[in-house]
Amino acid sequence: MSAPGLYVYGVVRAGRALPAGRRGVGDPPGPLRLIGHGGIAAVVSPAPPGLRARRRDLMAHQELLLDLAAGGPVLPMRFGMVAPDEDTVLRDLAAGERERSAALTRLDGRCELNLKASPVEGGLAALLREDERVRRLRDEVRGRPSYQGSLRLGESVAAGLARRAKTATDQVLRACAPLAEQLVEGPEVQGCVRNVSFLVGRDHEAPFRAVVERLAAEHRDAVELRLTGPLPCYSFVDPASVPASA
Template identity: 60%
Template sequence: MTASGVYVYGIVGSAHPLDSGVRGVGEPPTPVRLLPAGELAVVISAAHPGLRARRRDLMAHQDVLLRLARSGPVLPMRFGVVAPDEATVLADVAARGDEHAAVLERLDARIEMNVKVTPVQDNLAALIREDPVVRRMREETRRHPGYEANVRLGEAVAVGLRRRAGLAAARLPAEFAEIAEEMRTGPDVDGCVLNASFLLRRRDEGPFRAVAERFAADHLDRLELRVTGPLPCYSFVGSERVPVKA
């Protein structure tokens, strides 16, 4: 297939190493290389027409960024950034070179950790004890059973479980206040009461995980917590900063 344009994975410092033989998006996978841009370098490969967000290409994009992040800060691009040619890429980097350099400096020795919280689904007894609305509806359903009553009770239980988990999850950012430097709330995820990313020093990954595990253990009856990372700092490349508050 004939290449069409330049695919951009991210921006790094000019001295940032790139593993030999790294392959990127496309079928067959395209070789990844560094395009020098003064004190910076752009991580690129050939782009192919018809590129789509298929799992193989999404994973290839992510793998390139993860490899880069192991060796230093990277300003990651979202999947699908394609420029018509190298000159266009260089012109864009030159126009925002100081901004890119400042972001890389801020992200040096930092990682992103993502936390997702979902409600526990199998603790109806605790919910009934705590939630008078659910308790009343359960009693009414027992007195007047039927399909519609069961549906209403099921909906009330789902809302109640989500509310309990949400109240607990709201206390989580404060738990990370002494470890994480910034927090960004991510897009809504089906089933989650919290989807948040945290910026922290690479050396603090262990303490971060320990806090998350302790918090999850303390709230086993309310929520399930999943930690993903370390990740390239997708959520922290913008200028807006949201400190983690105690």
């Protein structure tokens, strides 16, 4: 029976101290160690048999990466990256040492902040004040109630709330962009009009948060803003910078 392999959390600079007291995925949790080549190293632990996306293991993975990112640059892996053995990890590190070293340098002193924007549920009153078409549909439904009329009204309200949220979010992004080194659009999220990640220098994190908080208050009748982070820089790691084994 073959060994379960090595669970890979991320790539850091060689010689990096691992977070004290932190352990890996599995039950019982596996001990962490570094496998190094040249100036970089992979953070690994024994891969538990039958690995699945249990909450306990998802949290162990994420919390370790957060601790690593707080102490220096890390190229984070998504949950579930398993290499068959140490030789495979070493080959991967050797093949991409230059690219990964450059990526670690680029991310040094930086973090990822994620901003999700969604329409405000209580924004109907403001929408009715601004949108004559929605007001007309509402009055028609009140005067002559019908299923089709209610459906058209509901669709118009949803579209109008989303439009107001997008307009407000565009203003927020324009204000935040100068404080970020890079931004990328994330995948669509149900209920959200935008999902954007920012690469922010840690010395700009507080000013960035202050801008988002101020604009969230200014546009509270149009959009709900949810800022998450600091996060490991998942959105700003080139796939070529992480081990290819899975």
